[in-house]
Amino acid sequence: xxxxxxxxxxxxxxxxxxxxxxxxxxxxxxxxxxxxxxxxxxxxxxxxxxxxxxxxxxxxxxxxxxxxxxxxxxxxxxxxxxxxxxxxxxxxxxxxxxxxxxxxxxxxxxxxxxxxxxxxxxxxxxxxxxxxxxxxxxxxxxxxxxxxxxxxxxxxxxxxxxxxxxxxxxxxxxxxxxxxxxxxxxxxxxxxxxxxxxxxxxxxxxxxxxxxxxxxxxxxxxxxxxxxxxxxxxxxxxxxxxxxxxxxxxxxxxxxxxxxxxxxxxxxxxxxxxxxxxxxxxxxxxxxxxxxxxxxxxxxxxxxxxxxxxxxxxxxxxxxxx
Amino acid sequence: xxxxxxxxxxxxxxxxxxxxxxxxxxxxxxxxxxxxxxxxxxxxxxxxxxxxxxxxxxxxxxxxxxxxxxxxxxxxxxxxxxxxxxxxxxxxxxxxxxxxxxxxxxxxxxxxxxxxxxxxxxxxxxxxxxxxxxxxxxxxxxxxxxxxxxxxxxxxxxxxxxxxxxxxxxxxxxxxxxxxxxxxxxxxxxxxxxxxxxxxxxxxxxxxxxxxxxxxxxxxxxxxxxxxxxxxxxxxxxxxxxxxxxxxxxxxxxxxx
Numbered sequence: 001x002x003x004x005x006x007x008x009x010x011x012x013x014x015x016x017x018x019x020x021x022x023x024x025x026x027x028x029x030x031x032x033x034x035x036x037x038x039x040x041x042x043x044x045x046x047x048x049x050x051x052x053x054x055x056x057x058x059x060x061x062x063x064x065x066x067x068x069x070x071x072x073x074x075x076x077x078x079x080x081x082x083x084x085x086x087x088x089x090x091x092x093x094x095x096x097x098x099x100x101x102x103x104x105x106x107x108x109x110x111x112x113x114x115x116x117x118x119x120x121x122x123x124x125x126x127x128x129x130x131x132x133x134x135x136x137x138x139x140x141x142x143x144x145x146x147x148x149x150x151x152x153x154x155x156x157x158x159x160x161x162x163x164x165x166x167x168x169x170x171x172x173x174x175x176x177x178x179x180x181x182x183x184x185x186x187x188x189x190x191x192x193x194x195x196x197x198x199x200x201x202x203x204x205x206x207x208x209x210x211x212x213x214x215x216x217x218x219x220x221x222x223x224x225x226x227x228x229x230x231x232x233x234x235x236x237x238x239x240x241x242x243x244x245x246x247x248x249x250x251x252x253x254x255x256x257x258x259x260x261x262x263x264x265x266x267x268x269x270x271x272x273x274x275x276x277x278x279x280x281x282x283x284x285x286x287x288x289x290x291x292x293x294x295x296x297x298x299x300x301x302x303x304x305x306x307x308x309x310x311x312x313x314x315x316x317x318x319x320x321x322x
Numbered sequence: 323x324x325x326x327x328x329x330x331x332x333x334x335x336x337x338x339x340x341x342x343x344x345x346x347x348x349x350x351x352x353x354x355x356x357x358x359x360x361x362x363x364x365x366x367x368x369x370x371x372x373x374x375x376x377x378x379x380x381x382x383x384x385x386x387x388x389x390x391x392x393x394x395x396x397x398x399x400x401x402x403x404x405x406x407x408x409x410x411x412x413x414x415x416x417x418x419x420x421x422x423x424x425x426x427x428x429x430x431x432x433x434x435x436x437x438x439x440x441x442x443x444x445x446x447x448x449x450x451x452x453x454x455x456x457x458x459x460x461x462x463x464x465x466x467x468x469x470x471x472x473x474x475x476x477x478x479x480x481x482x483x484x485x486x487x488x489x490x491x492x493x494x495x496x497x498x499x500x501x502x503x504x505x506x507x508x509x510x511x512x513x514x515x516x517x518x519x520x521x522x523x524x525x526x527x528x529x530x531x532x533x534x535x536x537x538x539x540x541x542x543x544x545x546x547x548x549x550x551x552x553x554x555x556x557x558x559x560x561x562x563x564x565x566x567x568x569x570x571x572x573x574x575x576x577x578x579x
Contacts, residue, residue: 050415052579075417086408090340102332103416105325147412 003028003155003187004049008058011044011211018044020211021058026189028154031181033202034191035290037300041211042191043083046159049189050080063154076104079148080157085140089133093124093143096132097150104151111150118146121183122176138169145176149184156180158190162197170197177201195290205290207297214297219290226251226288226296229266231273233259234281242276249273253295257281260295262288329418333426334433337400341434351438355389356445359455372516375545379458382446383540384513386468387475387533389442390435391511394476395504397431398483399496406493411579424484424574428567431480432473439472460544467543471559475536478563481570488577511537518549532562 004026011019019041026032034042047053049060051071059068063077087096094115101111119125122142132140141161148156161177162170178201181188192198198205199219206216215222228250238259243249248269251262259277263269266285274280294300341347359378363385367377404410413423443465450458483500490496511533520528528534539555542548548555 052411052415072417075415080415082408082411084408086412088336088340088409089407090343091336095336095339099332099336100412100416102328102335103413103418105328105417 001028002026004060004062004189006049006058006060009045009048009055009060010057011041011048011053012056018211019048019055022211022213024206024213024216026187027204028187029181029185030203031177031188031190031201033198033205034189034208035193035195035198035202035205035294036191036208037193040193040208042193042208043159044211045208046080046157046189046191050078050157051075076151077154078157079151079153079155081141081144081148081159081161083159083163085137085144087132087140087144087147089131089135092129092131093119093135094128096143097128097147100147100150106151114150114152118149121149121180122146136169138165138172141165141169141173142176145173145180149180149186153186155187155189158188160191160193162192162194174200195294199290207294209298215293222290222293223288226262226292228262228264228288230286230288230292231261231263231266231270232284232286233261233277234283235259235278236281237278239276239278243273246273246276251296253299260292262292262296326418326422329416329422330426330429332418333413333423334430337427337430338433340400341430341437348438351389351393352441352445355385355442358385358388359446359449363455374547376455376457378455379450379545380516381514382455382458383468383544384511384537386439386442386472386540387511387537388508388513389438390472390476390536391479391504391508391533393435393438394431394479395483395486395500397434397480398485398487398500399493401427401484401487402490402493402496405491405579414579420574420577421571424571427484428477428480428570431483432476435476435480436469436473439469439476443468464544468540471536471539471543471556474556474559474563475533478532478559478566481563481566485566485570485573488573507531507533510534513537532559535559 002025004024006022006024009019009022010017022045034045036042044053048055049062049067051067051074055068059066062074065073065077067074091099097115097118098111101115106114116125119128122145124139124143124146127135127139132143135143158177162173165173174197177188180186190201202219204216204218205222206213207222208214215225234257236257238254240252240254243261244252248264249261250264253260261273263273270285274283359382363378363381370377372380401410404413443460446455446458447460449455450460482503486499486503487496490499510528510531512528517525517528517534535550535555535558538548538550539552539559542552542555
């Protein structure tokens, strides 16, 4: 059974299409990833699904409730951890959770019991009476994770859950997300532009670019599409004509002086490639990653864009701040 | 319906906790009006006579209204902060209506104001008793009357602050716009001077100022003298409050993230 089903979900910002007729079905209980560069429309999609911005056209069902017609029932069914910290730092961790429980109309005894449970789940029981401003970035994210779970939602949305965290905190957050997806029997939708994160956490993922889904499958299957190993070479004047003739070279991509090849059995064929291509400054061979998958589908490396926010996200902020 | 009431309580709970935690806010909000009463009132009072009453005593009702005016309207800045720190999203994504969020915020802001009013009324009683403000005698009737008048007034003024706040994206912008609203309201309200003898060009403006009627009603219950009847004053205050609250709920319904 699907817990989320979108139907031509679309969002225009002043004529710019941020999300373009999105059709997506997410199964109950899975961790589903929306992967794409900044500005691909991930956050806009999420904001529509959680009823914070209305779609321009199309709609979606969450837990069988329509996001346009039944926003209140949709809101009850979902929890969300926003991209930026959204807890009140003048309140304690416990008070933030209590406030959330009240906002969701939880009965007092259930609320208190559940607060204990979620605090334990994210290991914040010892710090629950500290003001949130004394928390580290990772702790604050964990608190918001606990808060998102407090009211027993059917779906949990995580918008870039580890953005801006140090490597150690990122791994901790991953552990908690994995753990709670098993313990809480909950569907999780996360957006990310980190390939490793999507690979590690998601059962299935959709690669989204310019508001459209360009590929949707399990990380393993997506990687199979590459059909070989990936060879990265730094080279000033590549002799590409010769390389293109080789039958074991499946794909070729050039970005400045970086040449990316997809090669069957790279270990065996690498000497021959090096001989033909010219004077190489450095070379690297690896099995396909989601980075390569993204490059395969969009023709661009995700890194090429992620340095600055894309127009979709910027439009969204622009609209939101008005 | 029950959930909406709990939601209103939730919004209020947070506002109240934050208020209690920002001790400097409470202290500043009490020190300023005391300075007005003792220094401004004492200084100007030494050369200005208002018929029948000491100048400090005369402005005491006005200073009560001033405290409520400043504290209530500036309270709207907190919604700008909520938006800036993204806390607003957490509240807006919850399954309660925008109307409940608005009401919770209004009650939260009104609570802040009323705590300050209560402290000032107690200080006024003490200052009157020890002769620091000669002639100020607060009775139980004036004490309770002032609380009722100011509670209604503060709900309207908090709503004005929230309406401005719901449209602004920066705290600096809020400060600027709200100052344009607050200062004319304050000066025209007659908080610092009697309004019965004004130049002909000025008088109509004071009558357009809703806080004029709050100050007049306060003078009625505290000093026993006023320009209009208490019924007249209260009628205008209540009608104004009802209109502003209606505009406020509309502004919240239309509010963007």
